[in-house]
Amino acid sequence: MSGPYLMAAIDQFGDAGQVRLREQPPPKPGRGEIVVRVEAASVNPIDTRRRAGYGRRLFSLMGAARMPLVLGNDFAGTVCAVGRDVTTLREGDTVFGAKPPSSQGTHATHVVVDARLALRQPLGLTAGQLAALPYNFLTVTRALAGAGITREAIAGRPVLLHGASGGLGLIALRLLQGMGARVTAVAGGANRQACLQAGAASVVDRHAVPLHALPREYAATLNFANWEDDATLLRLHAPGSLGHATTVHPLLGQLDQRGLLRGLAASWLMRRSVTTHLPGGARYAWTVFRPDEAALASLAEWAPLLNLPMTLATYPLDKAAQAHRHVEQHQAGRAILLPHLTT
Ligand SMILES: NC(=O)c1ccc[n+]([C@@H]2O[C@H](COP(=O)([O-])OP(=O)(O)OC[C@H]3O[C@@H](n4cnc5c(N)ncnc54)[C@H](OP(=O)(O)O)[C@@H]3O)[C@@H](O)[C@H]2O)c1
Structure with missing residues (x-):
């Protein structure tokens, strides 16, 4: 060395x-x-x-x-x-x-x-x-699992992906496309083409269309953009939906601001107030990055195929x-x- x-x-x-x-x-x-x-x-x-x-x-x-x-x-x-x-x-x-x-x-x-x-x-x-790839891929696979998304469960069903043009979003688009999901990507208008290229079925320009104006038809939603939008995304679920995962939850920020016990309590209350909007039976997850061997092994298989824009x-x-x-x-x-x- x-x-x-x-x-x-x-x-x-x-x-x-x-x-x-x-x-x-x-x-x-x-x-x-x-x-x-x-x-x-x-x-x-x-x-x-x-x-x-x-x-x-x-x-x-x-x-x-x-x-x-x-x-x-x-x-x-x-x-x-x-x-x-x-x-x-x-x-x-x-x-x-x-x-x-x-x-x-x-x-x-x-x-x-x-x-x-x-x-x-x-x-x-x-x-x-x-x-x-690895940090984002591992986070995305945890988010998909947190939202209850598997190939069998999501094939042919609609997914709404908020923050679709970012590092996490483009990988999620590719994986969801591979699973046969129909993904509506929410992104800035300038990033429309990148989302379509990565596998989005359609793109909503977040500067032109408010989230609450979207149809209530989604089998799953993913939030990689903004915690303030979590409650709105949950209102867009169809009955019988799989679930939702967010990577932009307030947990770490609350712990920083309030200390461990008060931060945990405040986070729990925020989480509880948001989940009231979710249909019964649907999952709700705050995703946290963690490396794991199995997910890395699947990345080694997927990496040459991802072909991200x-x-x-x-x-x-x-x-x-x-x-x-x-x-x-x-x-x-x-x-x-x-x-x-x-x-
Ligand atoms: N919890 C965890 O362990 C974990 C792990 C990884 C990432 N994260 C977090 O997850 C988020 C996404 O990560 P990333 O690497 O994909 O970030 P990124 O590359 O910056 O992409 C996020 C995209 O979301 C959109 N966006 C940003 N602010 C927004 C807002 N206020 N409202 C709506 N859309 C907004 C932007 O795209 P458009 O302008 O095209 O809409 C942006 O490119 C980041 O906040 C990151 O810190 C958390």
Whole structure:
């Protein structure tokens, strides 16, 4: 294993200017772990929000808010060291995957990961393309399960997807298309074509048509856009619907603002008041990202087939602050760090 060992880290919560390049202690793999030389790592909205302090109470409890804090969950790269009891991977294997939230994330030249959460790279995709997928794919599969969506249950039925043009939304469109669902995508008008290309049957421009004007006919709804719209989405369910999942729930924000017990109580009340709008028997889920081996394995199968209408905006590690601004300013394309690219 050889250096340089660098990381894009923050020493305190704040704006993108807090993200600075610094030396990284040479990482050592523990039992069951590998060190990955990171060729590409994505910057997601959660990274910019965590950088600003979002979720700090819960992440502190998980040991995932220690300074210097290195953000990032996704990685694609090459195995450069293998810990004890790792039998599935060897030095030189090219891998990709996702880490759970931690203080030593993937925005670095090297990262230690649990070997079970690293899979061999499928053929046909670049490291940048692969690094754009795991965090979002794993979140989407959890959201689909949370809403009760399976291929058998959803084939031929209508789904409403709010936030369809984003990182989560485009993957969800592709997966739902593969399951045979008829998806109405809610997105900004400028993103109409991307939604159709990813598999939407129709697109509603959220700036032109209010959600409450849509028909009450959906077998499932997904909210990847705005918590304030959750109650309205639940009113659009048809009787006998499967369920709803949201990734934009207020749980972490409530814990930050009110502390653990009061935050949990306030979140529970918010959840209860919203679910009164759901038809009896339908599921309701607040989705939280968590890596799991089975879902990663299905991503390795799906990845070459996803063929998403997605452009990549690549940044070297010393421009990580710019990549954060890219995400915060909703600039076009997925922000990807290439830690070994020199400026
Ligand atoms: N709970 C979790 O574990 C978890 C995991 C992953 C992501 N998330 C959250 O899920 C959300 C979606 O993630 P993402 O990566 O897909 O984000 P993204 O790439 O920023 O896409 C979200 C899309 O939603 C639309 N949108 C944004 N604000 C909106 C608003 N106020 N009202 C209606 N539509 C709005 C925008 O598209 P248009 O302009 O085209 O409508 C935007 O591109 C983010 O808030 C993210 O933080 C949560």
